[in-house]
Amino acid sequence: MKRLTILVMALLLLAGVVHAKDYEVSKKAGEYGVLIKMDRNPPVAGNNNVEITVTDVSGKVVTDAKVVFNYSMAPMPGMPAANYKTDTQPAGMVYKAKVNYSMAGPWSNEVKITRGGKTVTAKFTIDAK
Numbered sequence: 001m002k003r004l005t006i007l008v009m010a011l012l013l014l015a016g017v018v019h020a021k022d023y024e025v026s027k028k029a030g031e032y033g034v035l036i037k038m039d040r041n042p043p044v045a046g047n048n049n050v051e052i053t054v055t056d057v058s059g060k061v062v063t064d065a066k067v068v069f070n071y072s073m074a075p076m077p078g079m080p081a082a083n084y085k086t087d088t089q090p091a092g093m094v095y096k097a098k099v100n101y102s103m104a105g106p107w108s109n110e111v112k113i114t115r116g117g118k119t120v121t122a123k124f125t126i127d128a129k
């Protein structure tokens with residue numbers, strides 16, 4: 001019985017580790033809650049698969065918005081300013097995109113949510129490895 005308990009706890013722990021694998025950022029954009037998940041943790045130079053969940057004030061998932069992911073890096077020695085715009089694709093309860101950071105370092109990110117003719121933005125920084 002004790003063995004089983006340990007096994008169950010080990011499995012739960014493992015499940016927790018697997019679940020915590022995604023890099024997560026939680027932000028506000030106007031009235032909306034925005035949860036950004038990246039499949040690379042930490043996010044990397046190169047491709048990162050991103051899933052964005054948008055919720056309204058009541059916590060209900062919003063699936064009828066247009067969501068754009070912008071990311072940029074300020075110019076630095078040997079690199080001009082980098083600016084990218086990515087349209088996300090709605091997929092069930094989330095919006096999906098591929099974000100391709102062209103180099104390691106600090107990236108400014110914007111998630112722009114347009115709905116009912118109004119656009120709001122969530123901003124956050126990602127330090128790509």
Ligand SMILES: [Cu+2]
Pocket residue numbers: 073074075076079103105
């Ligand atoms: Cu750079």
